[in-house]
Amino acid sequence: MVKSMTIQAMVVFDNLVPYWVVPSIIISLAQGSIYVVASIGLTLTLAVVKLPNFAHAEFLTVGAYVGVIVSRFFPNNLLIIGSCAFLVCSVAAIAIHHIVYQPLMNRKVSIYFLVLASFAVAQFIRYVVYAWASSGSATLLVANQDIRIYTVITVFQVEISNIYVLAIILAIAVSVLLAIFLNLTHLGKSMRAIANNADLARISGINVSFAVNIMWIIAGGLGGLGGVVLGTYTSVTPVLGFDALLDIFAVVIIAGLTSFVGTIIGGYIVGFSTNTIIEALNYYFGVPFGYAPLLPFAMIVVVLMVRPTGLAPNSQTGIAWLRRAFGKGVSSGGTN
Numbered sequence: 001m002v003k004s005m006t007i008q009a010m011v012v013f014d015n016l017v018p019y020w021v022v023p024s025i026i027i028s029l030a031q032g033s034i035y036v037v038a039s040i041g042l043t044l045t046l047a048v049v050k051l052p053n054f055a056h057a058e059f060l061t062v063g064a065y066v067g068v069i070v071s072r073f074f075p076n077n078l079l080i081i082g083s084c085a086f087l088v089c090s091v092a093a094i095a096i097h098h099i100v101y102q103p104l105m106n107r108k109v110s111i112y113f114l115v116l117a118s119f120a121v122a123q124f125i126r127y128v129v130y131a132w133a134s135s136g137s138a139t140l141l142v143a144n145q146d147i148r149i150y151t152v153i154t155v156f157q158v159e160i161s162n163i164y165v166l167a168i169i170l171a172i173a174v175s176v177l178l179a180i181f182l183n184l185t186h187l188g189k190s191m192r193a194i195a196n197n198a199d200l201a202r203i204s205g206i207n208v209s210f211a212v213n214i215m216w217i218i219a220g221g222l223g224g225l226g227g228v229v230l231g232t233y234t235s236v237t238p239v240l241g242f243d244a245l246l247d248i249f250a251v252v253i254i255a256g257l258t259s260f261v262g263t264i265i266g267g268y269i270v271g272f273s274t275n276t277i278i279e280a281l282n283y284y285f286g287v288p289f290g291y292a293p294l295l296p297f298a299m300i301v302v303v304l305m306v307r308p309t310g311l312a313p314n315s316q317t318g319i320a321w322l323r324r325a326f327g328k329g330v331s332s333g334g335t336n
Helices: 002-016 021-048 056-073 078-106 111-134 162-184 186-196 198-203 208-233 240-254 260-285 294-306 315-326
Strands: 151-155 158-161
Touching (some): 021 056, 021 158, 021 162, 021 186, 021 208, 021 260, 056 111, 056 240, 078 208, 111 240, 151 162, 158 162, 162 186, 162 208, 162 260, 186 198, 186 208, 198 208, 208 240, 240 294, 260 294
Antiparallel strands (some): 151 158
16 A cells, blocks of 8 residues: 555656656766866865965876776775875975965065966866877776766666765865864964954964964865775866866855855856756757856856855854844844
8 A cells, every 4th residue: 555655656747847857866966976076175274264276276287197007906995096186286286385475475466466376286286187198009098097987876767876975075064174174173263364354363373374384285185085985977088187176166155255154155066057057948948068167158048146155154144034024023132
C-alpha cells in the first residue's frame, strides 16, 4: 500500500514538475560549490587588502597544473594533490606580493595602479604557463588530473560524483572557517583592523607585514585548491583560470566583495544561473543554451545597479527588514 502511494506521488510530481528541474538543481548545487571554492581566496584578498586581484584566476590555473603533475606520482590521492597545490600557490602569492604589490603599496599608489599591476601579473603568469605547457615532447596544453571520479549517490537519475561531494563540503567548511578565523582569532582581528586602516593598525602595535603575508599565503593556497577542484571538473589548460575569471568576480560582487557568507550565496546563484535558469529560459522561451555565459555578466550589472553592497545578509539589513515588517516601532536602538 505504501509503495503504491509512493509511486502515485512520484507520478504526480513528474506531471507537475518538468523532467529537467530536479537534475538541473542538483547539478547547480554541485557547480555552485566549485564556484565558491574558486572564489573564496579572492574574497579574502578583498576583505583584507581591498585589492581586486585579477591574478587570483591564475592561481587556479597553477593549482590545476600542480594537480596534473602530482597526480602522476600520487594518483587519486586528493590530500597530497590538494596540499601540494596549496603550497605552490601560497609561495607564488607571497612572492608576487613582495615583488609587485608591496613596493607599489609602499609608494601609496592609487588602487587603479594596483588593479592594472594585478592584470599584468595575471598576463605574465598565463603566458609563462602556456610556454611551459607547450614545451617538451609531451605537450600539456590540454591535460587531465589522474583523479578517479566515481558516483557516490544517484538522486533523481543524476549521478553525484565524489568531486561534487568534495566541492560542497569544501565550500561550506572553508567559508565558515575563514569567517571564524577573521572574527574570533587575534590574527584574524588584526587583518580586519588592517582592512579598516593599515596605518592605525600599525600604530596600535599590529605587525602589518606578518598579517598581510599570512593573508596572501591563505588566499593563494585557496586559489590553488580551487584549481584542483575545478581541474577535475574540466580539462586543464593555460586559460582555465582566465575562463573562470568573470564568473569568480560575479560571485564576489554578489557577495558584496568581502563577505564569506555572501560568497556561498553568490557561488550558488551563479551555479543556478548557468544551469537551472538557462534551462528554464530554454524550456519556456526557447532561449539557446549558448547564452548561458551571458547570465553572470547580466547578474553583475543588475547587482551593481540595484544593490551595490551585494546580497550578503548582515545585521543592518535584518533591522531594515524588521522595520518594514512591523513599522517604526523596531529600531537598532530599541526606541520608538
